[in-house]
Amino acid sequence: MTTKQILVVDDEIGIRELLAEILFDEGYQVHLAESAEQARVYRNAREPDLVLLDIWMPVTDGVELLKEWAEQELLTMPVVMMSGHGTIETAVEATRIGAVDFLEKPISLQKLLSTVARAINIEVAHLVEAPKETQKNLTVEIAGVEKQYALPLDMPLRQARDYFDAIYFQYHLQKEDENISRMAEKIGVERTHLYRKLKQLGIKLTKRAVPDSH
Template sequence: MNSAQILVVDDEQEIRDLVEEILEDEGYRVRTAQDGASAREAMRAHVPDLVLLDIWMPDVDGVTLLKEWTDGGGPACPVVMMSGHGTVETAVEATRLGAWDFIEKPLSMPKLLLTVERALESGRPGTPQPLAGARGEPAAEPVGKSAVMRQLRDDARRIAAHDTRVLLRGEAGAGKRCLARYIHDHSPRREGPFIELSAGSLGERGVGDLFGIDRNGQPAPGALELARGGTLYLADVCELDAELQGQLLSVLKSGRFQRQGGAEVLDLDVRLIAGTRLELADAVRAGRFREDFYYYLDVVPLAVPALREHVEDVPELLHYYVNCLVERDGLSYREFTVAAQNRLRNHSWPGNVRELENLVQRLLIMGEGEKIEVAEVEAALAEERRSGNAAEGLSADLHLELPLREAREAFERRYLQEQLRRAQGSVGQLARLTGMERTHLYRKLKALGIDPRERA
């Protein structure tokens, strides 16, 4: 069914371009729309076989758009919702309105392709299909039987019982989001929504993303409103703009807020969990973070250990992610041999648990056979080292033999790769290190073939 036409609706050009390129490589015909208005126009011109619809857009949110299409008795084609702020609550609402499925950002490409294939096979939905988010995932739990992980879970459960702010410290990829979800799942707010918002992703629309927007009496809820009765996990709080820090602190202290452009005063009913990979005390001393906001957040600090501090848990983590990726993304099951597991126990894991998950995913996608042998693991680790070393020796090889344009591109590529490594995969931090505007930075990364998610 690879001749089907798919409409991709997303306000981020980089995501539209990426999804369009991948789907066209699979043989699909793709149209794109950048906002609700252009999506409406595209649907009026020609109803596609499938719509991939972002929830957060500047003019109208995706759920509202889905409601419009439902007024006629249901969407004229399967609709798959996409959002980086996904919750079970949002998924259930989208299901009720007739959406076929729900996938979270950052997009897993194997899962995206599998969802697209299944949605197209379903045809026009009669009775709406249950969403992946609505079905619910197993309760998130930091994996590991080591003493340090047992202590972490014990501390998290004790903290969960008290409805207070929590500050999670830990390196990029160590599992702060998983721990935040674990605290939520063991708290009195467990029946409420769990909303995740990355401070590093908040640009000019940060106020609207946090507090919501009201345009001419048409409200679009923000993260604080969506998380009502539940938990808001604010990741990378160290990257929150200084002005937004002050606004959020004021709202948290007063317990009331207003949508951007609106007059209605809303009560705040949210537990805040913040995550940071940087020491906020250092950021305060450097003048990059408000001291009053730091002390407000730092009521209950909890450190998430780096994977190198509990490598005895590597075999269990490998088993967990194999099963998870097989079930979630439909990948073929493969088993790590004991020798391969032992080799990975001796790896330094600079990218922590996220690096391990990415490695497992790559081996399941690219490898063959039921067993993952140590030689295949060595080859995958060598490829990682080659990618990491691409930014090494930045000044050692300036490609002086190349024409100016090619030499400049080579230098820019290696420069950005090195800065991305220093930023630990954060595009927000990369923008600060390079002094580049984020939209231009995304275009430059795409033009140079650099995927920041590989470093995240």
């Protein structure tokens, strides 16, 4: 099995060295960058399997670097943001741009390892058609309009779960007219988790969703 490559981007040497030591002991190959500029050089040369990216850095912060990679179509690997002073607005913005998770400093060992393991194996789930001979239809009414969805009962469990999740979130997204705050409250999840799930499922908002100011 190929060793997974992780790029750690943080301007604090103590954080870089600590994360590198922990991740190396877990069998990962770790590369370090103390600034956005060093991270750019690394990313232009190769694609890591995961990036741990600090938000608050001098000159260019982590969110700006994330935007830059997204605009240049270089955001092809999972990125986990890190911060000791993160806000929900910052987390939502980073998730909207393309980050897959958020770690709050000080980072516990268990949280670090579980987040890295989950993020490094993330696959964007796309809707797929179930084989016609095994399809069962689900009829859902949204705003007075009936829509039919195929239920893939003979798919492997993980694939079927992703398919159902996409239908579920698309249903509530349309029902709440893409109001993320209202939808999050209705289905009982945090907004940051909701943005992350929509991103994971490849569901794009047709309207620009703006987080509440309060």
